[in-house]
Amino acid sequence: MATTRHSQAMFFQARAGEKVRDKVLQRALQKAKPLFSGKRGQAMVALADDGMDFETLRTACEEIRNRVLNDLDVWLALFEERAKANGAEVLWARDGDDICDLVIDVARRHGVSKVAKSKSMLSEEAHLNDALSAAGIRPVETDLGEYIIQLAGETPSHIIAPAVHKTIEQIEELFAKEHGRPIEQRTSEDIPAMTREARAVLREHFLTADMGISGANFLIAETGTASLVTNEGNGRMVTTLPKVHVVITGIEKVVPTLEDFATLMRMLPRSATGQTISNYVSLLTGTKRPGDSDGPEKTVFILVDNGRASLLGSAYQDMLRCIRCSACMNHCPVYFSLGGHAYGWVYPGPMGSVLTPLYTGIANALDLPHASTGCNQCGSVCPVKIPLPKLMHRLREDQNEMGLRPWSERLGLKAWAWVAGKPRLYRWLVRRAIGYLHWLADDKGRIQVLGMAPGWTVGRDLVAPQGKSFHEQYAARKRASK
Numbered sequence: 284m285a286t287t288r289h290s291q292a293m294f295f296q297a298r299a300g301e302k303v304r305d306k307v308l309q310r311a312l313q314k315a316k317p318l319f320s321g322k323r324g325q326a327m328v329a330l331a332d333d334g335m336d337f338e339t340l341r342t343a344c345e346e347i348r349n350r351v352l353n354d355l356d357v358w359l360a361l362f363e364e365r366a367k368a369n370g371a372e373v374l375w376a377r378d379g380d381d382i383c384d385l386v387i388d389v390a391r392r393h394g395v396s397k398v399a400k401s402k403s404m405l406s407e408e409a410h411l412n413d414a415l416s417a418a419g420i421r422p423v424e425t426d427l428g429e430y431i432i433q434l435a436g437e438t439p440s441h442i443i444a445p446a447v448h449k450t451i452e453q454i455e456e457l458f459a460k461e462h463g464r465p466i467e468q469r470t471s472e473d474i475p476a477m478t479r480e481a482r483a484v485l486r487e488h489f490l491t492a493d494m495g496i497s498g499a500n501f502l503i504a505e506t507g508t509a510s511l512v513t514n515e516g517n518g519r520m521v522t523t524l525p526k527v528h529v530v531i532t533g534i535e536k537v538v539p540t541l542e543d544f545a546t547l548m549r550m551l552p553r554s555a556t557g558q559t560i561s562n563y564v565s566l567l568t569g570t571k572r573p574g575d576s577d578g579p580e581k582t583v584f585i586l587v588d589n590g591r592a593s594l595l596g597s598a599y600q601d602m603l604r605c606i607r608c609s610a611c612m613n614h615c616p617v618y619f620s621l622g623g624h625a626y627g628w629v630y631p632g633p634m635g636s637v638l639t640p641l642y643t644g645i646a647n648a649l650d651l652p653h654a655s656t657g658c659n660q661c662g663s664v665c666p667v668k669i670p671l672p673k674l675m676h677r678l679r680e681d682q683n684e685m686g687l688r689p690w691s692e693r694l695g696l697k698a699w700a701w702v703a704g705k706p707r708l709y710r711w712l713v714r715r716a717i718g719y720l721h722w723l724a725d726d727k728g729r730i731q732v733l734g735m736a737p738g739w740t741v742g743r744d745l746v747a748p749q750g751k752s753f754h755e756q757y758a759a760r761k762r763a764s765k
């Protein structure tokens with residue numbers, strides 16, 4: 284199981300309250316929200332215009348991922364064999380502490396004092412930057428969003444847009460402090476100039492870092508290749524300029540063939556940013572060969588479990604299909620009301636509501652599987668058909684079975700199950716409940732205080748039931764059709 288010492292997922296409710304009241308955060312989220320979902324929507328329309336069908340394509344992606352997971356050991360062994368044949372070293376990490384120990388060991392073996400990093404969620408799982416700094420090695424984040432949050436001393440709030448919670452004014456302040464350009468000389472529309480400023484600083488780091496660390500979107504077994512899909516050139520700098528390149532990625536990221544990779548790539552950028560293809564798609568195979576103009580002298584793959592293997596063969600195996608596109612959170616009303624930090628660990632949104640309890644322990648993230656409206660937007664956009672709402676329900680069931688829910692809730696569910704098994708009693712109670720709700724409602728049909736569960740009406744009114752119940756309508760239709 285992943286380390287829980289940095290997880291704040293148990294404080295979801297308190298953090299959610301804070302985030303809802305944070306006006307600056309709300310401004311940043313409301314600005315970003317339509318961008319993600321709008322661009323993905325346009326990309327899917329264009330997909331159909333190009334003669335491809337979303338459902339057919341995502342079924343193909345689901346099948347590729349299932350094929351891998353059903354024989355994960357075989358594909359990992361093949362990847363290891365091919366990667367070693369290309370001159371790479373392959374190491375295995377059980378958990379976050381292992382990742383840190385292995386990276387520091389590689390760094391010490393090669394006399395590394397500075398590391399340039401491309402985005403890697405696994406290094407967030409391991410809190411690698413803290414471990415590197417403690418070992419006297421300077422980590423520098425080079426993805427622009429990651430660079431911003433490193434300056435702010437924060438963690439990512441989104442898996443592909445780590446600084447989405449920051450406003451331009453906050454970033455201006457950070458850059459003024461770090462880059463020494465007085466804030467009075469800036470205009471808030473000066474984004475290209477700010478980007479150039481960050482680029483100039485980062486270029487120095489690319490040229491002087493002894494080691495590059497990246498993640499990998501996929502590992503291709505048949506060729507021993509790591510693929511990296513980015514929109515900034517930093518991924519290529521990090522993986523080719525320093526003398527040592529370390530790839531840290533989860534064991535579930537392997538895919539069998541280049542053809543499978545190509546199929547998944549039809550879905551990944553479209554689902555993530557609405558692009559047909561990302562700006563940079565790099566296929567990194569082995570070390571620099573004689574005659575190559577660039578490339579690392581040493582390539583190390585660190586393949587990480589950190590809770591993944593325990594999901595194989597379990598009711599949650601489907602979650603390992605995730606290709607980290609972020610479409611689920613980009614369409615989630617809960618995510619865009621709170622931002623990613625409310626979720627308390629590395630992965631936010633619906634995928635985090637499933638992954639965090641599974642990786643850090645069900646008892647350590649009790650609220651997350653309940654952080655859902657049940658609208659299934661996440662499940663319907665997921666490019667590998669992960670049934671996210673179903674998995675959240677399953678986690679709620681597990682919480683109940685493990686006795687982790689309050690006794691009143693468990694008793695209520697038992698009573699509900701008993702009543703639901705007795706249709707006549709159920710219908711009688713529904714009629715009584717409707718009458719009670721009408722009695723509570725004001726003359727506009729709205730309930731301002733719900734007697735037995737006042738929490739429901741703290742922030743909004745409840746509309747009293749309208750018309751007839753489902754059973755009454757069903758019986759009426761049956762009678763009419765006779």
Ligand code: SF4
Binds near residue numbers: 610634664
């Ligand atoms: S769960 Fe699905 S939609 Fe969410 S990040 Fe993973 S692949 Fe994308």
